[in-house]
Amino acid sequence: MSTLATRAPAIDPLGPLKTWWPILLGLLVLYVPTYWMLAHGLWNSEEQAHGPIVLIVALFLIWQQRAVFVDEAVTPTRVEAATGWALLIVGLLAYALGRSQDILLFEVGSQIPVILGVLLITLGWRTARALWFALFFLLFMIPLPGFVVDAATGPLKQYISVIAEQVLYAAGYPIARSGVTLTVGQYQLLVADACSGLHSMFSLTAMGLLYLYLMQRTSIARNLIIMAAILPMAFLANVVRVMVLILVTYHLGDEAGQGFLHGFAGIMLFIVGLLFLFLLDALLGFVFPDRPRVKAKA
Structure with missing residues (x-):
């Protein structure tokens, strides 16, 4: 008595591409x-240089979850589809307004x-939840509104000036502030x-x-x-950056402070901020060790 082996249906590797x-x-x-x-304008500025990095990271996170796009068992409900259409229309209207008015x-x-x-129209909330962080991360591509920048820049500059003066004066440097x-x-x-x-804290x-x-x-x-500590650490890292620039100017002259070392201090800001983060973690x-993860049964 012979048995017939059942073959698994062939998977079309171009299936998702044909659908999407x-x-x-x-x-x-x-x-x-x-x-x-953006690549020929805003992303060339120091304040928004993180924009392309955010885009690449978001695309990579979506690629990591690419399996959700081929789940044929997912069927969005009417509520999910209606919510999706509402969001899509709002997004397209915002795009049209921003594109036409340069906003x-x-x-x-x-x-x-x-x-x-x-995502909601085609695959529902389950897929949207799988990609939630990638979509959230795209928020950091959006330039900060002018009124936010104007409201925060003044106080930040004042606090940084005071702290830099106090620390360097205590270290014995001839520094004064006005x-x-x-x-x-x-x-x-x-x-x-x-x-x-401000923009460094944002990035x-x-x-x-x-x-x-x-x-x-x-x-x-x-x-x-x-x-809760990310913003204070970013602020502290920027204080360190400003103090380094002051010390470079004092010891090496104004050209060194405003030249290559000024740009290098921006890179150092990220390094110091990330080191603070790693150290705190x-x-x-x-005190708070990770608990073992409970693996779901197959």
Whole structure:
């Protein structure tokens, strides 16, 4: 008596592409011109240099979850589809307004409701939840509104100037302050808007949240403490950056402070901020160790 072996149905590797190519084409038509404009404009500035990194990371996170796009068992409900259509329409209207009126806040920000709406229409909430962090991370591509920058820059510059003056004066340096102008030796330095650290704090917050997401800590208290400490650590890292620039100017001259070392100090800001984050995470590990994960049964 012979038995017939049942063959598994062949999987078409181009199946997902055949289903999703109209959606991908539509997204490319909408946002490639936006990315092109950003790459030749805003992303070239020091304040928004993290933009392409955010985009690449978000695309990588979506690629990691690519299996959700081929789950044929998922069928969105009417509520999910209706919510998706509402989000898609809102996103397209925001894109049209931002594109026509040159409002980057709307043009760049519209990609989140557009993508989320498409996911809800086609695959439902379960897929949207699987991609939640990638969509959330796209928020850091959106340029900060002008009123937020204006409201935060002044106080940040004032605090940084005071702290830098106090620390360096205690270290024995001949430094004095008038508002946000610091005089050290024969040099006078103005803590400009770029030195407020607002945009650096914004980008370091993105890196900190990405670090938490990738590490997948099981301790809620540990995650909350690190989240609460990200902004203060970013501020402290920027204070260190400003003090280094002051010391470089004092010891090596104004050209060194405003030249290559000024740009290098921006890189150092990220390194110092990330080192603070890693150190805090390591210390909290002794108090809030990770619990073993419970693996789901097959």
